[in-house]
Amino acid sequence: MAIIKKLKAVKIDQNHLLGIQELSFPQITEILKQAKTFITLNKSSSKKMDILRGKTQINLFFEPSTRTQSSFELAGKRLGADVMSMNIVNSAIKKGETLIDTAMTLNAMHPDIIVMRHQDSGAPNLLSQKVNCSVINAGDGRREHPTQALLDALTIINRKGKVEGLKVAICGDILHSRVARSNIYLMNMLGAEINVVAPKTLLPHSIEKLGVKSFTDMKKGLDNCDIVMMLRLQNERMQGSFLPSAREYYEFYGLTPDKLKLANKDALIMHPGPMNRGVEIDTNLADDINRSVIREQVELGVAIRMACLKIFCKKS
Amino acid sequence: MKEKYLVNARIIDPKNDLDEIGGLIIDSNGLIKAVGKKVANGNLPSSVEKIDLKKQILIPGLVDMRVFVGEPGFEYKENFRTLSNAAVSGGVTSVVSMPNTYPVIDNVSMVDFLKRRGRDKSKINIFPAASLTKNVDGKQMTEFGLLKRKGIIAFTDGIKTVQDPEVMSRIMNFASQSNSLIMQHAEDNILSRNGLINEGEISTRLGLKGIPFLAEKIIVERDLSFLEEYFCRYHISQISSEKTLAVIQKAKKDGKNFTTGVSINNLSLNENDIGDFKTFLKLSPPLRTENDRKALVEGVNSGLIDVIVSDHKPQDEESKRLTFAQAATGASGIETLLPLTLELFHNKSIKLKKLISAITFNPSKILGLNKGSLDIGNDADLCVFDINKPWVVDKSKLKSKSKNTPIENRKLQGQVLKTFIKGEIAYG
Secondary structure, eight states: OHHHHHHTTSOOOOOOBOOGGGOOHHHHHHHHHHHHHHHHHHHSSOOOOOTTTTOEEEEEESSOOSHHHHHHHHHHHHTTOEEEEEEGGGSGGGGTOOHHHHHHHHHTTOOSEEEEEESSTTHHHHHHHHOSSEEEEEEETTTBOHHHHHHHHHHHHHHHSOSTTOEEEEESOOTTOHHHHHHHHHHHHTTOEEEEEOOGGGSOTTGGGGTOEEESOHHHHHTTOSEEEEOOOOGGGOOSOSOSOHHHHHHHHSBOHHHHTTSOTTOEEEOOSOOOBTTTBOHHHHHOTTTBOHHHHHHHHHHHHHHHHHHHSOOO | OOOEEEEEEEEEEGGGTEEEEEEEEEOTTSBEEEEETTSOGGGSOTTSOEEEOTTOEEEEOEEEEEEOOOTTTOTTTOOHHHHHHHHHHTTEEEEEEOSOSSSOSOSHHHHHHHHHHHHHHOSSEEEEOBOSBGGGSSSSBOOHHHHHHTTOOOEEOTTOOOOOHHHHHHHHHHHHHHTOEEEEOOOOTTTTTTOOEESSHHHHHHTOOEEOTHHHHHHHHHHHHHHHHSOOEEEEOOOOOHHHHHHHHHHHHTTOOOEEEEEHHHHHOOGGGGTTTOGGGOOSSOOOOHHHHHHHHHHHHHTSSOEEEOOBOOOOHHHHSSOTTTSOOOBOOGGGHHHHHHHHHHTTSSOHHHHHHHHTHHHHHHHTOSOSSOOTTSBOOEEEEEEEEEEEOOGGGOOSSOOOOTTTTOEEEEEEEEEEETTEEEEO
């Protein structure tokens, strides 16, 4: 406990984690610092703390999720909170209730934290204006997925010691990806150089204005990179024809040993999951313990979410 | 009624190129009897009642070509009475109402209903537009001839665009024979499908699906191509992008005959105003970049754009208190049309006469109405305003039934003092 107290140098006043865009550099380093302390805790035999004892955390998921939801659930439980997970996919909303009404109903039960995933960009922003508790964004539409970016940064720091000065390639369906956007904001703030690699139809308009270089040729985009971050093809968000076929996509944008050779020798492979093996990534590469840190991302995800729950939980 | 003598006003009437201190006489039938500097205190009988306008500006009542009223079907958003109250407080005396009601205004009995309701419940002149196609579904054209006979002066699918090129070409062909006015909301449905705001850096940052400028441009280009073959009266309801304006400029240079409108929202706001997902700024066409806004302002200035409309689209609060993707589209605006238009005068973007023309005489001329000017013998539909009076928009004070103003707390300069309809004081 002593070490955590010592690290409380930066005071984070805001109660909501809506996106990386809303965070400052000191706030980010504070989250990463605190998360580090939880990495060790999570590996120990006694994982339970009482930092959030007596607090109630509601996981409000309007979109199906396995890893993020279980990660938040575990994080809350390890900090001693009472955690309730709600999948709204087939609940009140189907009966015509609006997001605000659902939120007000839950708010009446006095939760301390609501962790929300929603298919509409900006939904957590709306929620945060209407409830008294903390709101943590677990992914909204194509906008942001801040805890994913934070855990990616923590994974990189864990392996490379820093983010500053590294060259990061983010490859794949940038257009539909909240992970890409959050990572672009975060890696930029932490001083990395960012390449985005995608076919033109999967690059958002004016993406360069977010501070990245964009490439349609994966070989050029991977050149000299330290981190290769692969994204999932989000077929469920795609309307109309973005690509000729999965086969053509894999040929030009799938991560294969050949293409990986263009990156630095010790480049790490990352993927936010879930993976489409053989669509965006070669199945052997995904499992290569020397290069792939995909499992580690999941592991550190719990630590990051513990730090975020602790920091943003409304102090009363 | 008794004759009224309005004196000591600055009279601006773009049609008659009038801008002078003078007066206006309203005869006992509510018509304009005399206007101009010769109507002065000294020339008038001392016994009559005079209204001293104290050098404030007197213009023809505003003619707003694009207004949504909730009757029938959406009375909880706006009815004729609330629309009328909102309109007169903004100096608007005539409106063209859009047919996107429930049911749609696509047949003569609906027109009868609207005319009756409009007459009984509102003070302003309501000119209902009928839809171009049955149930605004873009397939079967409405009975232009019969509807015209009922007094319909314009046809439009309102918030919808006729997508099928064959249907649109036939509509324009048919309209050319009956001399009907076609007003198109230019948007390709497929290009704009699920789109929420302008496609660009902001849509990328907010993670909202963009509406490309091409969705508008491509329809304008298509329709202007048809216009080469079918000479109908064609009006583009409102445009939003610089690229569309360039198409219009070229077509005018080629001698094509058509007119263009713009929403005051697209002249006064840009996509940055959406900020943190402000659903009140979810509009169609969407707010675009500052460059687009400036180009549109220049378009009004150069005369490429003829008309400024409020695009008054009342939406109840519930339909806006949703995520951006789910929230209703449109903004209330009839009450702030004049002061927002005056903003473009105060910031020296556009000359006053040109602006007033774009909200009075130009729309009236396109519609073929005897409105929007101070011609002798016209109905005395008038607006008197203080061009300098500062005020702040407060949605709770709006007269419209819905309070979805996109300019809450905006500081405006210029306020309506009096509105006359057919010679009677309707406001002030």
